[in-house]
Structures are given as structure tokens and as C-alpha cells.
Amino acid sequence: MKIGVIGGGAAGFFSAISAKESNPDATVIILEKSSKYLSKVKVSGGGRCNVTNACFDTKKLSGHYPRGEHFLRKAFAVFDAQSTMNWFTEKGVKLKTYPDGCVFPLSNSSQSIIDCFLWECRERGVELKSGFSVNKITVLSQGFEVWNGSENSYFDKLIVTTGGQPKRSGLNWLEELGLEVIEPVPSLFTFNMPENPVRDLMGNVTEETTVRIEGSKLSGKGPLLITHWGMSGPAVLQLSAWGARELHEKQYHFAILVNWLHEKKEEDVRSILDKEKSLFPDRKMVNQKPFDFTNRLWSFLLSKAGVPEQLTWKELSGKTLNRLVNILINDRYEVRGKTTFKEEFVTAGGVSLNEVDVRTMQAKKIPGLHFAGELLDIDGITGGFNFQAAWTTGFIAGRSAATIQE
Numbered sequence: 001m002k003i004g005v006i007g008g009g010a011a012g013f014f015s016a017i018s019a020k021e022s023n024p025d026a027t028v029i030i031l032e033k034s035s036k037y038l039s040k041v042k043v044s045g046g047g048r049c050n051v052t053n054a055c056f057d058t059k060k061l062s063g064h065y066p067r068g069e070h071f072l073r074k075a076f077a078v079f080d081a082q083s084t085m086n087w088f089t090e091k092g093v094k095l096k097t098y099p100d101g102c103v104f105p106l107s108n109s110s111q112s113i114i115d116c117f118l119w120e121c122r123e124r125g126v127e128l129k130s131g132f133s134v135n136k137i138t139v140l141s142q143g144f145e146v147w148n149g150s151e152n153s154y155f156d157k158l159i160v161t162t163g164g165q166p167k168r169s170g171l172n173w174l175e176e177l178g179l180e181v182i183e184p185v186p187s188l189f190t191f192n193m194p195e196n197p198v199r200d201l202m203g204n205v206t207e208e209t210t211v212r213i214e215g216s217k218l219s220g221k222g223p224l225l226i227t228h229w230g231m232s233g234p235a236v237l238q239l240s241a242w243g244a245r246e247l248h249e250k251q252y253h254f255a256i257l258v259n260w261l262h263e264k265k266e267e268d269v270r271s272i273l274d275k276e277k278s279l280f281p282d283r284k285m286v287n288q289k290p291f292d293f294t295n296r297l298w299s300f301l302l303s304k305a306g307v308p309e310q311l312t313w314k315e316l317s318g319k320t321l322n323r324l325v326n327i328l329i330n331d332r333y334e335v336r337g338k339t340t341f342k343e344e345f346v347t348a349g350g351v352s353l354n355e356v357d358v359r360t361m362q363a364k365k366i367p368g369l370h371f372a373g374e375l376l377d378i379d380g381i382t383g384g385f386n387f388q389a390a391w392t393t394g395f396i397a398g399r400s401a402a403t404i405q406e
């Protein structure tokens with residue numbers, strides 16, 4: 001049995017090793033277009049590689065994928081986050097879990113993951129071929145022919161793991177096989193707010209924030225970071241992932257409403273402000289803050305609500321209080337464009353999951369042709385979920401390709 005793995009990234013290596021583990025007699029060859037293998041693994045997680053998330057309930061785990069949730073829930077029954085941690089640990093990569101569930105190599109270096117993959121390939125005899133960019137697959141009566149423009153190769157089975165494609169044209173060679181492809185759009189980006197004075201608060205982090213898209217049900221929760229360009233942090237990135245398609249349609253021109261107090265409701269905020277007023281009537285509002293904000297954020301929000309700098313709590317009128325309440329829980333910002341989040345970005349869209357049998361990652365229409373990784377219409381939020389999807393689909397694709405006899 002000769003298996004070709006197209007793409008030498010996370011899913012490609014994982015499926016190749018999984019294929020060899022399942023069937024050591026199979027010939028497994030990774031075909032990589034560039035001169036470097038695993039280049040995204042190298043830069044992932046700021047060079048530390050967030051390999052997975054210690055979320056051991058498959059239902060909860062699959063809830064972190066804006067696209068692919070139901071498909072992955074079935075796949076996680078076969079290979080989940082615990083399986084990932086066991087896999088790396090058994091192969092000698094020590095891991096560390098952080099309080100937010102993110103799992104990194106104990107070495108804090110993505111090189112540990114790369115070394116592990118290269119070592120496994122060497123030990124098991126997985127062959128590596130770089131500089132081979134596949135641009136055509138021909139389905140033969142027995143097996144497949146792959147073509148890179150000047151050279152062809154023949155395989156009994158193929159596993160396609162070419163990763164997220166920013167442009168639909170990058171998927172043409174798969175569409176030519178009659179496979180349905182979902183238009184790719186970016187996910188995991190930060191929001192640009194040109195000219196907005198909030199950017200003067202660059203570096204400010206609020207731990208518990210809710211960000212909603214105006215006129216939509218989409219929201220993101222968690223820390224919010226103000227940047228030189230606008231807003232970032234987990235709340236914004238989550239929102240960019242869940243809203244990837246909708247925001248693309250809006251061409252990244254939309255408005256957000258920030259609740260600086262997480263999910264607090266108007267009545268709660270009013271009662272907190274009233275209490276502050278009765279406890280500290282003579283103190284200046286700017287110096288006496290009732291919330292766990294930085295001084296600069298508090299004074300920015302006061303000024304946005306039209307509270308004069310010298311105003312004491314007892315001088316706060318009903319009208320100004322109303323404005324302040326609104327700014328605290330419904331603070332509106334215009335977003336004009338996006339910036340790629342440099343720590344982790346992915347593509348939503350790719351090969352439609354309708355085309356793929358989750359038990360084998362095989363194309364329903366083309367036996368022997370398997371898929372894994374970000375090439376599929378699967379993407380997760382930040383926190384190790386994207387690699388988890390690559391390991392899970394790679395594991396199933398590799399094992400199935402190596403063991404199913406046509």
C-alpha cells in the first residue's frame with residue numbers, strides 16, 4: 001500500500017505517523033510544496049505552540065468551533081484532547097496545562113513538537129519530499145495520480161492536508177474532482193478603529209468584557225485589549241470567529257457595543273453607582289471609581305459620558321448618570337477594517353463537510369481520498385482548538401487510509 005500525504009503541516013505529519021502506526025508495512029510519503037515542513041507549527045502560539053486545550057468533555061470541546069461543531073463531536077469520540085495529551089506524552093514531549101486550559105510543551109518551544117514529528121517519521125520510515133506542489137489529482141481505476149506541473153506520482157491512497165486557503169482559487173484542483181467547496185474567509189482577526197480616541201488607551205486590558213455586534217445576536221466574552229489599531233483580546237477574537245462570515249459580508253464595516261462590566265444589567269449598574277454616590281458624596285468621581293478599571297479607562301469613560309473632571313458624586317445628575325450607565329454597558333464603536341491576529345489566524349471555509357465521512361475522513365464520492373486539517377470547513381477559536389482539529393482529523397484519516405482495503 002502506498003499512501004501520499006499532500007501537505008507537510010500539522011495535519012499532514014499527524015496523519016502520516018498515524019498511518020504508519022496503523023500499518024507499518026505501508027509506504028507513506030509526505031509531499032510538501034515549500035522547502036520547509038511544519039512552518040505554521042514553528043510560529044504557532046508565539047513560538048510556543050498551543051497544542052490543545054484541556055477540555056475533556058467532547059460536547060464542550062466541540063462547542064469551540066464556529067464551523068465543524070457537529071462533525072467534530074463525532075470525531076472527538078475517537079480522538080479527543082486527552083488523546084492528544086497522551087499521544088505527545090507517550091512520545092516524550094512533556095506538556096504543561098495553564099489555568100485557562102491552554103496546553104503547551106513544557107519546554108515552551110514549538111521546536112519540541114517539530115522534533116517529535118521528525119523523529120517519529122525517521123523511526124517509522126515516513127518519507128519526506130519537499131518542493132512538490134500538487135496541482136492536480138486524477139482518480140484512476142485503481143488509486144490516484146498526482147501531478148505538480150512537471151512530475152507525476154502514483155498512490156493507492158491520498159490524504160490531502162494542504163491547510164487553509166485564503167483564496168477560493170487555491171481549492172480549484174479539488175473542485176475539479178467534483179467536491180463542494182465553501183468560500184474561504186478569514187477568521188481570528190482584531191478590529192480596526194481608525195481615528196478613534198480609545199486607541200490612546202493602548203495596552204489597557206479589561207478582564208471581564210462582553211462585545212456585541214450591533215444589530216446581530218453575535219457576542220464575544222472575556223478579556224478585551226485596546227491596541228494601537230483598535231481592539232483585540234479574547235472577547236474580540238471570539239467574536240471575529242463566530243462572526244467570520246457575517247463580518248466578511250459587511251466588508252468589515254460594522255459597529256460594536258461594549259459592556260465594560262461583562263454581563264451586568266442596567267439595574268445592577270445603577271445600584272452600584274447609587275451606592276457610590278451615597279458612600280462618597282464629596283469625592284470627585286474621577287478619583288473614586290466603583291469598578292475594577294484602570295484609572296485611564298475610568299476617566300476616558302467618564303469623559304465619554306460627559307462627566308466634567310471636577311464633578312463630585314453628589315453632583316451627578318440623573319441625566320448624566322443615565323449617560324454613564326449607557327456608556328458602561330452599551331459603549332458603541334465603529335469598526336472599519338480588520339488586522340490579522342499575529343498569534344493565531346485561520347481560514348473559515350474549505351472542503352465542505354458534506355463531502356466527508358467523519359468515520360474515515362474519506363470523500364464520500366471518491367473512496368481512497370481522505371482529508372484532514374484546516375483544508376476542511378472547520379475552524380476553532382483561539383486556545384489550541386485549531387491544532388486539536390488537525391490532530392483529530394489527521395489521526396482518523398491516517399488510520400483509515402492505512403487500514404481500509406478497497
Ligand SMILES: Cc1cc2nc3c(=O)[nH]c(=O)nc-3n(C[C@H](O)[C@H](O)[C@H](O)COP(=O)(O)OP(=O)(O)OC[C@H]3O[C@@H](n4cnc5c(N)ncnc54)[C@H](O)[C@@H]3O)c2cc1C
Nearest residue numbers: 007009010011033044045050134163343373374384386387
Ligand atoms: C501565526 C499562527 C499561529 C497559530 N498558533 C496556533 C496555536 O498556538 N494553536 C492552535 O491550535 N492553532 C494555531 N494556529 C492555527 C494552526 O496553525 C492551523 O490551524 C494548523 O496549522 C492547520 O494545520 P494544517 O496541517 O491543516 O495546515 P498547515 O499547517 O497550513 O499545513 C499545510 C501544509 O501544506 C502545504 N501545502 C499547501 N498546498 C500544497 C500543495 N498544493 N501541495 C503540497 N503541499 C501543499 C503548505 O505549504 C503547508 O506546509 C496558528 C496559526 C497561525 C497562522
